[in-house]
Amino acid sequence: MIDVCLLGTGGTMPLAERALTALSLRYNGSTFLVDCGEGTQIQLRRGNISMHDIDVILITHFHADHVTGLQGLLLSMAKADRLQPVKIIAPKGAKRIISALCITAPQMPFDVQIIELEQESENFVINGLSITSQLVEHSVICYAYSFALSRKGKFDPESAKKTGADVRQWKNLQMGESVRVGDKIITPDMVMGADRKGLKVTYCTDTRPTDAITELARNSDLLICEGMYADTSKSKMAKEKKHMMFHEATEIAKKSGSKRLWLTHFSPSLPDPYQYSEYAKSLFSETLVPHDLEKTTLNFED
C-alpha cells in the first residue's frame, strides 16, 4: 500500500490558511517527498509525517515556491537524528542551486546525494518504488513524476506441486528465484500467474498540458495535477504563465484513464477553489478539490 498526503494546495506563495503544494508518499517504511517550498516542513509536522524517514526528495523545478524550504527541512531531518543518506532528484543545476540555498546550513550528519535529471524522461527504482520523471512545459525546466508499484501474479500451489518442487522451495519461487528439482530448473513463471494490477500515483504541477503528461499519467490510481485557475476567463493568463486550468487537468485525467484526480497549486487569486468542486466533477466525476493535508491510502485490488 502507498500512503499519500498532499501537504499543501497553494501555488506561488504561502497564504495564511493555504500551504504551498508538496506531496508525501509513504511506501514500505520510506517517505518520498515531492517539492519543498517555504513551510513544507511545518505541513509534515501537521500531517504527523516523520522527517526521519524521508529517503528521497524530488524537486519539480527551481521556482521559490517549490524549493526554498529545503535548507530548513534538511536541518530538521538532522535534528530528527537522520544518519542515512538522502537522495535528491531534481533538474539540471541542482547541485549549484541547492548548495546556494543551503549556504547557512552546517555540514549535515548524513550524505545528500543529488541526482540531476538530464533526459526528457528517466526511470529510477528506489526502495521498491519505480519513479519516472517527465519533462513538462513551464517557463523553466520542470518535471512531472509518476510512482508505480508493480504486483506479481498469484502463486498457484497446484502448478507448484506439479513441478515437484518441495514446499520449502515455494517461497523462493514466490520471491522470483528459480529452484532446482533433481536435474530440472523450475522458474517462477511456471508457478506464478500473470502480473496483477499494481498501484500508480502521478504528480504534475507548473506546466501547460502535453501529450507526454497524459502518457506519464496513463492508468494512474491517483493523478495529482495542477489546477492554477478555475474560471475560463483566466485561460489566457494560464497560457502566458505556463500553468494549467481546472478543465485542462480534468482532460488529462480522462485521456490518461486515471481513476481519481486531485487538483492543486491554486492561485492566490483563487480564494475559494471549493466553489468550483461541482464544476470540476461535472468535467470528470472522480475529481476532488482537496484541502491541505488531504490523505488517502492506495491498496492493491481484492
Place this chain on the structure above:
Amino acid sequence: MIDVCLLGTGGTMPLAERALTALSLRYNGSTFLVDCGEGTQIQLRRGNISMHDIDVILITHFHADHVTGLQGLLLSMAKADRLQPVKIIAPKGAKRIISALCITAPQMPFDVQIIELEQESENFVINGLSITSQLVEHSVICYAYSFALSRKGKFDPESAKKTGADVRQWKNLQMGESVRVGDKIITPDMVMGADRKGLKVTYCTDTRPTDAITELARNSDLLICEGMYADTSKSKMAKEKKHMMFHEATEIAKKSGSKRLWLTHFSPSLPDPYQYSEYAKSLFSETLVPHDLEKTTLNFED
C-alpha cells in the same frame, strides 16, 4: 505610537503550532521587520501586516531559523507591487549570503540595499526611528537591536508670545526651525520645554547575557528577549549553545529598567512555555510569555 507584533515565538525550527521568532514594528507608515525565518511571511499575513510597507529588514544573524524566509518574503513584496527600495541591515557577509539564498529569485522590481554591520554598535535613523545595533555573544556573529523614538518638549505659547514671533511662525519653531523677528533670531529652545520621554523597544535573541545588552535595553518600554529554556536544569545547555534562560532574560529586564518583558525563541524541547508564566512573573512582574502574533501599541505618556 509604535505598533509591535511578535510574529512567532519559536527557536531552532518551526513547529506545527509555533512559528519562528520575528518582529514587526510599525511606525509612521513604515514597517520594520526583524529576522525572517521560514514562515515569517505567513505570520505577516496572519497578523494582517502588509508586505508592501516593509521598508527595513534587520537580520540578527545567519542561522537558518532567522533568515531562510528572505527570498519568499522579497518575492511576495514584489507581488504586493512594492517599487520603493528596501534596506536590509545584517551582519558582515550579508551580501554574499543573501545573494545565495535568493538564487532562484528573479530580479526584484525594487532596489535591495544591503547594509553590512561592521562595528560593535552602530546607529541608523530611518523614517524617523533611531535604530541601534549591538553585537551580542552567540556561536556566530549576532546583533541585538533597539528602536527608539524621541519626543520633543511641549511648546510653550507664553514664551512664544514673549519672543514676539508671529503666530504663523509658531509651527516653524515647533518643527525645530529658527525664525527671524525683526533683527532677532528666535531658536526653538526658547519656546519648547525639555525633551519628554520617548518610546523604546529592544529586541535581543540568540545570545548569552552581556552587560552591553543591558545597556542597549536601558529604559525600554518593551524588551523582547530570548528565553530558550525555562527549567534551570537546562542552564548548562544554554551556556554551551550560547542561548539564554528565562531567568537570565528577566535579570536583564530588571537591571536595564525596562518596563515590560516579552520572552521568545522557545526551544522545541519546551512544548508548553506557558506553564512557566507565573515563575517568570515571580522573577520580574511585568513579564509575559507571549503567543505567536502577540500585539501591543506603545503610546507616548499623557
